[in-house]
Amino acid sequence: MIKVIVDEPDRISKWAEPQIEGGVILRGTQAFGYELDGELVGAVIFQDYSEHDMHVSVVSTKSIWWQRRYIRAMYQYVFDQCKCLRLSAMANETNTKSNKLLKALGFKEEGRLRQFYKDSDAIIYGQLRSECKWIRK
Numbered sequence: 854m855i856k857v858i859v860d861e862p863d864r865i866s867k868w869a870e871p872q873i874e875g876g877v878i879l880r881g882t883q884a885f886g887y888e889l890d891g892e893l894v895g896a897v898i899f900q901d902y903s904e905h906d907m908h909v910s911v912v913s914t915k916s917i918w919w920q921r922r923y924i925r926a927m928y929q930y931v932f933d934q935c936k937c938l939r940l941s942a943m944a945n946e947t948n949t950k951s952n953k954l955l956k957a958l959g960f961k962e963e964g965r966l967r968q969f970y971k972d973s974d975a976i977i978y979g980q981l982r983s984e985c986k987w988i989r990k
Contacts, residue, residue: 859886899930941978
């Protein structure tokens with residue numbers, strides 16, 4: 854059974870950092886962790902919060918935790934609790950799985966950061982609250 858952890862953001866961020874491309878430092882952020890048999894298998898990291906926007910990073914070693922209720926919880930946190938108007942994400946152009954996931958969730962491509970990953974670009978994605986199919990309007 855999946856256990857959701859919301860009160861250990863430093864532990865979750867420390868676990869997720871080495872798995873995110875680009876040498877991102879995640880400390881001091883909000884994070885949801887997902888444990889299976891006492892082992893972290895997934896994380897949703899929220900950072901760069903402003904009045905209207907927040908950036909999200911997702912790390913997963915096993916897809917079993919990636920369920921609709923946890924996807925809804927991510928969106929409810931951003932749009933209902935934090936009252937953001939939009940959610941931002943970024944993926945390496947060569948990371949087919951991440952790009953496919955972001956598009957399936959409803960994110961739209963908004964731009965690129967050229968050579969962000971040295972030899973490849975970062976694709977910038979955004980999703981407006983009004984576009985989100987995961988929460989009630």
